[in-house]
Amino acid sequence: MPDTITLPNSLRSQPDASGHFGAFGGRYVAETLMPLILELEKVYKEAKQDPAFDAEFAELLRSYVGRPNPLYYAERLTEALRADAPEGKGAKIYLKREELNHTGAHKINNCIGQALLARRMGKKKVIAETGAGQHGVATATVAALFGMECKIFMGAKDVERQKPNVFRMKLLGAEVIPVVSGSQTLKDAMNDALRHWVSNVHDTFYIIGTAAGPHPYPELVRDFQSIIGKEAREQILELEGRLPDMLIAPVGGGSNAIGLFHPFLDDTDVKMIGVEAAGEGLEGKHAASLAGGKSGILHGNRTYLLQDEDGQITEAHSISAGLDYPGIGPEHSWLHEIGRVQYMPITDDEALASFQKLSALEGIIPALESAHAIASAEKVAPTLDADQILIVNLSGRGDKDIFTVASALGVEM
Amino acid sequence: MTDRLSARFATCKSQGRAALITFVTAGDPTVADTPAILDALVEGGADIIELGMPFTDPMADGPAIELANLRSLGSGTKTKDIFALSAAFRQRHPDTPLVLMGYANPMLVRGSDWFADQCKAAGVDGVICVDVPPEEDAEIGPALRGAGIHLIRLATPTTDAARLPAVLSGASGFLYQVAVAGITGKQQASQAAIEQAVGALKKATELPIAVGFGVRSAEQAGAIGRVADGVVVGSAIVDIIGSHGDAAAPFVKEFVAALRSALNANSPHFRETAA
Numbered sequence: 001m002p003d004t005i006t007l008p009n010s011l012r013s014q015p016d017a018s019g020h021f022g023a024f025g026g027r028y029v030a031e032t033l034m035p036l037i038l039e040l041e042k043v044y045k046e047a048k049q050d051p052a053f054d055a056e057f058a059e060l061l062r063s064y065v066g067r068p069n070p071l072y073y074a075e076r077l078t079e080a081l082r083a084d085a086p087e088g089k090g091a092k093i094y095l096k097r098e099e100l101n102h103t104g105a106h107k108i109n110n111c112i113g114q115a116l117l118a119r120r121m122g123k124k125k126v127i128a129e130t131g132a133g134q135h136g137v138a139t140a141t142v143a144a145l146f147g148m149e150c151k152i153f154m155g156a157k158d159v160e161r162q163k164p165n166v167f168r169m170k171l172l173g174a175e176v177i178p179v180v181s182g183s184q185t186l187k188d189a190m191n192d193a194l195r196h197w198v199s200n201v202h203d204t205f206y207i208i209g210t211a212a213g214p215h216p217y218p219e220l221v222r223d224f225q226s227i228i229g230k231e232a233r234e235q236i237l238e239l240e241g242r243l244p245d246m247l248i249a250p251v252g253g254g255s256n257a258i259g260l261f262h263p264f265l266d267d268t269d270v271k272m273i274g275v276e277a278a279g280e281g282l283e284g285k286h287a288a289s290l291a292g293g294k295s296g297i298l299h300g301n302r303t304y305l306l307q308d309e310d311g312q313i314t315e316a317h318s319i320s321a322g323l324d325y326p327g328i329g330p331e332h333s334w335l336h337e338i339g340r341v342q343y344m345p346i347t348d349d350e351a352l353a354s355f356q357k358l359s360a361l362e363g364i365i366p367a368l369e370s371a372h373a374i375a376s377a378e379k380v381a382p383t384l385d386a387d388q389i390l391i392v393n394l395s396g397r398g399d400k401d402i403f404t405v406a407s408a409l410g411v412e413m
Numbered sequence: 414m415t416d417r418l419s420a421r422f423a424t425c426k427s428q429g430r431a432a433l434i435t436f437v438t439a440g441d442p443t444v445a446d447t448p449a450i451l452d453a454l455v456e457g458g459a460d461i462i463e464l465g466m467p468f469t470d471p472m473a474d475g476p477a478i479e480l481a482n483l484r485s486l487g488s489g490t491k492t493k494d495i496f497a498l499s500a501a502f503r504q505r506h507p508d509t510p511l512v513l514m515g516y517a518n519p520m521l522v523r524g525s526d527w528f529a530d531q532c533k534a535a536g537v538d539g540v541i542c543v544d545v546p547p548e549e550d551a552e553i554g555p556a557l558r559g560a561g562i563h564l565i566r567l568a569t570p571t572t573d574a575a576r577l578p579a580v581l582s583g584a585s586g587f588l589y590q591v592a593v594a595g596i597t598g599k600q601q602a603s604q605a606a607i608e609q610a611v612g613a614l615k616k617a618t619e620l621p622i623a624v625g626f627g628v629r630s631a632e633q634a635g636a637i638g639r640v641a642d643g644v645v646v647g648s649a650i651v652d653i654i655g656s657h658g659d660a661a662a663p664f665v666k667e668f669v670a671a672l673r674s675a676l677n678a679n680s681p682h683f684r685e686t687a688a
Binding site: 310 | 483491492516517521543544546566568569571576593594596
C-alpha cells in the first residue's frame with residue numbers, strides 16, 4: 001500500500017492502481033464477485049477514454065437531470081447569521097442546488113453514469129440498495145429511462161419510514177424488496193443487494209449509491225458526482241471572480257461531498273468540512289464513523305466503521321435515513337487521516353432546527369441530510385470574515401422528510 | 414509444523430473416499446452448546462471441522478448461516494470465546510483438523526499478527542476468509558503463513574482460467590471449490606457442473622479439492638465425493654441446530670453419520686469401524 005508521503009503532488013490522483021486511497025479502499029469481496037469487479041474496472045477505464053461516453057453522460061445531465069443547477073446566494077440566511085455574529089464576521093453563504101435535479105437529489109448524477117456502464121457491459125438488470133429511498137428512486141428512474149429491469153433492496157424499517165419513496169419506486173416500475181435481516185436499515189439492504197448480486201452476476205449490474213464499496217465503485221461514483229464541484233467551481237468564479245474559502249457537505253457514504261470536494265482538493269486555500277450525523281450525540285446512538293469509529297472492512301472496502309472491540313458492526317442512528325450507515329466512503333477516511341478535510345458531527349436536534357430555519361428563511365425545504373450541512377454552516381459562518389465565501393451542498397430536497405420531521409416535532413399530520 | 418490437514422486428506426485418500434468437512438457457527442446457539450456439537454460432528458464421522466466466526470454482516474451467507482450468526486452474537490459470543498472453544502477442541506481431538514471460517518473484519522480488527530498468533534496458540538490449522546480475495550492477500554496472508562496456518566482459498570464458477578493462478582498463489586491446505594455462484598445453502602449445482610469444475614481445478618493444482626455451497630443431502634455428498642477430495646456441508650447442519658437448539662447434538666451426529674456413510678459407500682476398500 002502506498003505511503004501518503006510518496007504520493008504525487010496532486011490529491012486528485014487517488015486511488016492507486018489497486019483501488020486504495022492511502023490505507024483505505026481496496027476490493028474486499030467474495031471470489032465470485034472479483035471477476036466482475038475487474039471487468040467493471042476495465043470497462044470503466046475504457047469508457048473514461050471514450051469521448052462518446054462522456055458526451056452522452058453530459059447530454060443526459062443537461063436534458064434529463066436539468067444541469068447545470070444554480071449556485072444560489074442565500075442572502076437571508078447569510079444576513080440572519082451576521083446579525084448574531086461579531087462585527088465584520090459572517091461569511092457569504094452560497095447553496096449548490098442539487099435538490100433541483102430531477103428526482104430531487106444528487107443521486108441521479110451517479111445513477112445515469114452507472115446505467116451507461118451497465119448498458120456498455122450488456123447488463124439488462126440493475127439492482128440497488130437504498131436508505132432514505134433517494135438512491136432507490138434515482139435508480140428506478142434511470143432503469144425506466146434505459147428500459148432495464150430493476151430491483152431495489154430497502155431495510156424494512158426504512159420501507160416503513162419512507163413510504164412516499166417506496167410508492168415512487170413502484171410507479172417507476174421497480175420491485176422494492178424489504179430487507180428484514182439485522183437492523184433492517186441501509187447496511188442490511190446493502191448486504192442483501194450483495195447476496196442477490198453474487199447469485200446473479202452473469203446478467204445483473206449493481207448500481208451502488210454512494211462513493212463506497214469495492215474498487216472501482218468509490219472512484220467511479222466520485223467521478224460521476226464530481227460534476228457538482230466542477231459546476232460550483234465555474235459558477236463561483238463567474239459570480240465572485242475567485243474560489244470559495246470553504247466548502248461544506250453532508251457525509252453518509254459521502255458521494256455528494258466527494259463530488260463537491262474533489263475538483264477543489266488541490267486548491268489549498270479552499271477549506272472543506274464534511275458533516276457527519278451525530279444522531280443523539282457522540283455519547284449516544286449516532287452515525288459518525290470518523291468521529292466515533294475506527295478502520296475496518298465492510299461492504300468491499302477498508303474504511304472507518306462503527307464497530308465494537310471484536311469488529312462486530314454496531315448499529316448506526318440518524319434521524320436522516322440517508323446518513324444512517326455505520327461506514328463512510330474510503331476516500332473520506334483518507335482525506336480525514338491526511339487532514340485535508342475536516343469532519344464535523346451534527347446532531348439530530350441541530351439538523352431539525354436548521355431544517356426549519358432554511359425553510360422559513362429561504363423558502364427551501366432541505367433534505368434532512370442537507371440540513372446537517374446547513375447546521376454546520378450556521379456554526380462556522382459566524383467565525384469567518386464577512387468577505388469570505390462558503391459553499392454548502394444542498395444535496396437534496398426535504399419533501400421526503402416532512403413526515404419524519406413532523407413526528408419529531410410532535411406535529412400530527 | 415504438524416500438518417493435520419494434509420495428514421487427514423492422505424488418510425481419506427488411502428481409504429478411497431472423500432473427506433467429510435462440516436461447518437457450524439461458533440456459539441450457535443450459545444458458546445456453552447458448541448463443544449457438544451463439535452464432538453457430535455467428530456463422532457458422526459466428520460474429518461475436518463470448519464468453525465464459523467460469527468459476524469453481524471455475513472454478506473456471503475444465505476438465511477441459514479446468517480441466522481446462526483445472529484443467534485450466536487445474540488447469545489453474547491466474543492472472539493475470545495471462539496479461540497477458547499478452538500483450544501479446548503484441540504485438547505479433546507488432537508488429530509482432527511480445525512479451520513476457522515469467517516469475514517475479514519472480526520479476524521483483522523486487532524491486526525493480522527494478533528489473529529495469526531491466536532490461531533496458532535489455539536491449535537487452529539487453517540483459515541477461510543470469505544471477503545479477502547487474492548488481490549488483498551497482504552492483509553492476512555503473510556501473517557498466517559508466518560504462523561504456519563493454512564490460508565484456504567476459494568475458487569468459484571466465475572473464477573476463469575486466467576484468474577485461477579492468482580487464486581492458487583499463496584493457497585494451501587486445500588482448495589475450496591464453491592459449487593454455485595451465490596450464497597451458502599441456497600441453490601444447488603448440477604453434478605455435471607461440479608465434475609467439470611473439479612476436473613479443471615485438478616489440472617491446475619496438487620492441492621486437495623473440497624466442494625461446498627448447496628450440498629444438503631447424503632445422496633448429494635456421496636455423488637460429489639466420487640469426484641472431489643472433500644465435501645463441505647454447512648447450512649444443512651446449521652439448520653438442524655436452528656431447529657433443535659441446545660438439544661441439537663444427537664441430531665447433528667445422526668445427520669453427519671449419514672453423510673459419512675454416503676462417502677464410505679464410494680470406497681471399495683472401506684472397513685466399517687466399530688462405533
